[in-house]
Amino acid sequence: MRPGDKLVNKIIMIGGFMQQYITHVSFGYDSHAFCNTKDTLVLGGCRINHIGLKGVSDADVLIHAVVDAILSGVLRKSIGEVFREDDPENYNRNSMEFLHYCRDLLTQNNTSIVNIDCTIICETPKISQYSHEMCKNISNALDIETSKVFVKGKTRDGLDNIDCIICYSVVGLCKK
Ligand SMILES: [Zn+2]
Numbered sequence: 001m002r003p004g005d006k007l008v009n010k011i012i013m014i015g016g017f018m019q020q021y022i023t024h025v026s027f028g029y030d031s032h033a034f035c036n037t038k039d040t041l042v043l044g045g046c047r048i049n050h051i052g053l054k055g056v057s058d059a060d061v062l063i064h065a066v067v068d069a070i071l072s073g074v075l076r077k078s079i080g081e082v083f084r085e086d087d088p089e090n091y092n093r094n095s096m097e098f099l100h101y102c103r104d105l106l107t108q109n110n111t112s113i114v115n116i117d118c119t120i121i122c123e124t125p126k127i128s129q130y131s132h133e134m135c136k137n138i139s140n141a142l143d144i145e146t147s148k149v150f151v152k153g154k155t156r157d158g159l160d161n162i163d164c165i166i167c168y169s170v171v172g173l174c175k176k
Helices: 006-014 061-074 096-108 131-142
Strands: 024-035 040-043 046-049 111-121 149-154 164-175
Touching: 024 061, 046 131, 061 096, 061 111, 061 131, 061 164, 096 111, 096 131, 131 149
Parallel strands: 111 149
Antiparallel strands: 024 164, 040 046, 111 164
16 A cells, blocks of 8 residues: 555545655746836735736746646646747736636646745845745645645846746645
8 A cells, every 4th residue: 555545545535644655756947037127026915015027917927937837747738838929818818817727727737736835036026025925825826725825936136137937846646
């Protein structure tokens, strides 16, 4: 018997704690360039008073990286393959809708999220002051505990001047 087996999961639940084991890990990535004509940055579902990002949807680069990881783990497809840039339905779209799609997809595939770990790379804004709110937004949209989500910020430490925000996301999944 292995941790992913149905019987083992049942025994674990009967044991009184909902310990979940990761059956596979998936990785997501996204980047968006800054856009001089936008004065609101949408990041992790937070609306921040800061120069915004270029994009077809609301350009929420963090949410896109999380969605990219979930879609690759469940469908073996990237976010660009599922939510196409040339589809008018995605113009100015709220990226939280992509997470709602992922929540339903996970349920349909009997897969749950064990944890989500994200890194946002940018000089500004300072991510630490928004991190908890971002974790709450992501966990609410996916209907999981906030403690399963972690978002941290890193700067490039002055190594380059790329005018964009980059996000990486790793998602631990449990296929029942
Ligand atoms: Zn994107």
